[in-house]
Amino acid sequence: MESLKQLYRIGVGPSSSHTMGPKFAAEDFLAKYPHASRFRVALYESLAATGKGHLTDSAIFSVLGEERTELLWQAEISMPEHPNSVLFEAFDKEGEILGKQVYFSVGGGAIHTRESLQSSEKHIYPKTNLTSIMNECAHQGSSYFEYVLEHEGTEILDYLQTIWDTMVKSIKRGLSTQGVLPGSIKLRRQAWSYFQRTKTASSKLQHTGILTAYALAVSEENAGGGTVVTAPTCGACGIVPATLMFMKDSYELDDSDIVSALATAGLFGNIIKHNASISGAEVGCQGEVGSACAMAAAAACQLLGGSVRQIEYAAEMGLEHHLGLTCDPVDGLVQIPCIERNAYATTRALTCAEMAILSDGSHHISFDDVTEVMMQTGKDLCGSYRETSTGGLAKLVSLRLHNKQ
Ligand code: SF4
Known part of the structure; x- marks a missing residue:
């Protein structure tokens, strides 16, 4: 079980999973590809279904920039790990892909990659019930x-x-x-x-x-x-x-x-x-x-x-x-x-x-x-x-x- 710092987070509304989580994911992805010329972001399942009302697009654009980000709303696509999943891709100026990453916005503003979902590194409480x-x-x-x-x-x-x-x-x-x-x-x-x-x-x-x-x-x-x-x-x-x-x-x-x-x-x-x-x-x-x-x-x-x-x-x-x-x-x-x-x-x-x-x-x-x-x-x-x-x-x-x- 993780620290309470991972539960109580300060951020802007209206949604921890649809606004804060995608924003944190965009920040993490941008830090990995700071020199990318263009980004493509695909929102899946629940993130796509209610993302517009929950301002998911604004949250992502505020980090990556609207002018260089293509956003795809794909509510019909789901991933087995979590219904709030998003794929980020970065491209150079020739259009070659630099890298990609799937994130899961698992609630309360927390984000995970496939690897971190499995990891128990951040767990500080020995008892979990x-x-x-x-x-x-x-x-x-x-x-x-x-x-x-x-x-x-x-x-x-x-x-x-x-x-x-x-x-x-x-x-x-x-x-x-x-x-x-x-x-x-x-x-x-x-x-x-x-x-x-x-x-x-x-x-x-x-x-x-x-x-x-x-x-x-x-x-x-x-x-x-x-x-x-x-x-x-x-x-x-x-x-x-x-x-x-x-x-x-x-x-x-x-x-x-x-x-x-x-x-x-x-x-x-x-x-x-x-x-x-x-x-x-x-x-x-x-x-x-x-x-x-x-x-x-x-x-x-x-x-x-x-x-x-x-x-x-x-x-x-x-x-x-x-x-x-x-x-x-x-x-x-x-x-x-x-x-x-x-x-x-x-x-x-x-x-x-x-x-x-x-x-x-x-x-x-x-x-x-x-x-x-x-x-x-x-x-x-x-x-x-x-x-x-x-x-x-x-x-x-x-x-x-x-x-x-
Ligand atoms: S879980 Fe759904 S109904 Fe409940 S507060 Fe969040 S958005 Fe509203």
């Missing part, structure tokens, strides 16, 4: 945060502080920005008005309003191409920051408390990433919003004083109750259902944490069980529900949208 980590922590009387520190070293603290600072900035920017998001839907940003309305609302409504306004703020920033943190992806980037900010406000917590909760959330996200998938193209939205909900639930439960068993229970519920959630972004944009879904999952994350803290921590289904089932469910999902924008809301609403024009 939550039950064994939980048992070790329980045996030693330590916390998940201390387990992370033991394997990452104390330098992870500065990294997580930077991650938290970036999350706070994205909430603030999102709360103070109004207007219509880019793209065909003409969706109006809601975070500012939600937040304003909480000021005169009853205390119960205020809680829901503030929590959801924070999540909307970050997800709207993402949809607008703003800077966000993959937690664990761009599409699901509102849930962890909103939950942490709400907990910080509600319980007057310090940044050090939040950093330790981010470490725990990251550990749970890392287990899902390693043993299953956080890629909507591979397993549907259960892998994105479901994973983020589990991470946020774990973090919130820790901040409520939960034991390792209660924290595991909170995360398990967060993922279990998103099993089967499909990915069907309307018109390939990370807006509907994504933005509202982040807000709703944030309320669920908090509920999971509160239920777990009220329990004695005992439960029948483990976090590892539900992670395994999530992966299997993702494999069983028909392709139109795995970030291809060809099923569900994407099919119905995109058709309506284009028939009107």
Whole structure:
């Protein structure tokens, strides 16, 4: 299992797998062929199916240059390793090929070549399932945060502080920005008005309003191409920051408390990433919003004083109750259902944490069980529900949208 630095990444939206990943791949390829005169880039399967709405073309052009890059959209071609695959080719001025490379954008902004997919070089955690980590922590009387520190070293603290600072900035920017998001839907940003309305609302409504306004703020920033943190992806980037900010406000917590909760959330996200998938193209939205909900639930439960068993229970519920959630972004944009879904999952994350803290921590289904089932469910999902924008809301609403024009 890799470092949390590979899970939490800072970058621009709207999509970690379709925007950040291809941009990182283009940067890597350009570094290999800096003197190439021309490039050809073929996007396959999900990258081609939703790449336009997810701004994959702009991300690649921003690195290689639009004038010297030919882009091919080949949704009908797939590679066995991953549905988000892309072939880069470099040519000299005579048109002779200098080299080529296939990359896989595996979710959360991470990219792999065929070789690095097999390599275990970057793996720093010896244990890769939550039950064994939980048992070790329980045996030693330590916390998940201390387990992370033991394997990452104390330098992870500065990294997580930077991650938290970036999350706070994205909430603030999102709360103070109004207007219509880019793209065909003409969706109006809601975070500012939600937040304003909480000021005169009853205390119960205020809680829901503030929590959801924070999540909307970050997800709207993402949809607008703003800077966000993959937690664990761009599409699901509102849930962890909103939950942490709400907990910080509600319980007057310090940044050090939040950093330790981010470490725990990251550990749970890392287990899902390693043993299953956080890629909507591979397993549907259960892998994105479901994973983020589990991470946020774990973090919130820790901040409520939960034991390792209660924290595991909170995360398990967060993922279990998103099993089967499909990915069907309307018109390939990370807006509907994504933005509202982040807000709703944030309320669920908090509920999971509160239920777990009220329990004695005992439960029948483990976090590892539900992670395994999530992966299997993702494999069983028909392709139109795995970030291809060809099923569900994407099919119905995109058709309506284009028939009107
Ligand atoms: S539906 Fe979920 S997985 Fe699909 S793009 Fe939106 S947030 Fe990502």
